[in-house]
Amino acid sequence: MAAVLHSAPRFASNEGVKDALSTALGAMLVSAKEEHGEIVLTVKRASIEDVLRLLRDEHDYQQLMEMAGVDYPGRAERFEVVYMLLSLTRNHRVMVKVSTDEATPVPTVTTLWPNAGWLEREVFDMFGVLFDGNTDLRRILTDYGFEGHPFRKDFPLTGYHELRYSEEEKRVVYEPVQLAQDFRSFDFMSPWEGADYILPGDEKADVPPVAEPMTTEKPSQTGAGAKADAKAAEKKSAGAPAEKDSDTKDAGAPDPTEDRPDEPARKGSVTGTKAATETDKKEEGE
Known part of the structure; x- marks a missing residue:
């Protein structure tokens, strides 16, 4: 069977990709790095449409596979919008990022890929990022x-x-x-060990002090008090009637079979099974 050749390599390499794309993007690029086996490009927000068009038309990243949002509340521009691009001919992916805040919109890329409309709506719904130029920016989830x-x-x-x-x-x-109730503060202690402080309501519980274990020296001492000990020391009543001796002699077991007399002889001329069968055959022949 002849080998099947395909233009896309089986395994994509990042060698030289970061430098080539960085040179192509020029002033639109903020930073470029290789992380977790992927090329990550951070670009200026206002240039995102031009950047993605350049990657699509001149570097063969034909498909916009996904968009995602990330929230970093500590940053001045707290949101990142991430675009995942795929090159079918090169079997390679790149990630492009832009930053924005709650009020500054990001230019839409629906002019490049129609599916960006749904993806931008999802980022808007989940994070509140605005997209300038999206004519149908509604909640989607x-x-x-x-x-x-x-x-x-x-x-x-x-x-x-x-x-x-x-x-x-x-x-x-x-x-x-x-x-339904206020949030409670937990100390993450094991409930089996118990807390070092008194929980609200525990002070109302009437718990008797734990005494030392009771030991007894004689069976008559029950440990339940003098009255119970006196009851336990009382003499028991006589045994049941079946336990008393009787004048009636026990019949005992029957005699062994070997000691029994033989049974009387059976009446008739034939006593064996074989002879009886032969007699029946003779009578049928007659």
Whole structure:
């Protein structure tokens, strides 16, 4: 069978890719590095559309595979938008990053890939990043009327609102989250070892002091008090009637079979099984 040749290599190499792309991007590039076996390019936010068009048209990264958001609350520009590109002809991937804040929009790349519209909507829904030029920037994962962006680090785990279906209003209603009880502080101690402090409510418990174990020297001492000891020392009643001796002699076991007399002889001319069978055959022949 002839070998099948393909233009794309089986294993992609990063050798020379970072330097070549860095040179091609020029002033639009902020930084470039190779990390975890991938080429990562950080570019200027305003130049993202030009950067991706250059990578698509001149360096054969034809497909936008995915977009993702990352939140770093400690940074001035807390959000990163990450674009994952794939070259089908070279079997190679690169990651392109831009930074932004809550108010500054990122230029849309829906002009380059139609699927970017759905991906930008997801980043907007989860992180609140705005995309300038996206004509359909709506929420895509959360429900109608949802407030906040769930993937932000400062978003509360319980959310701001809860929803339920109201039988009275016959629709889904939103209500502020009301916790059934306040959050408690745990010291992460083992419950079997016990805490070093008195928990609220424990001071009301009436727990008797633990005494030393009771030991007894005689069976009559039960350890339950003088009255119980006197009861235990009482003499027991007589035994059951079956335990008393009787004048009736026990019949005993039957005599052995060998000592029994022989049974009387059987009436008739034939006593053996074989002779009886032969007699029956003779009678049938007659």
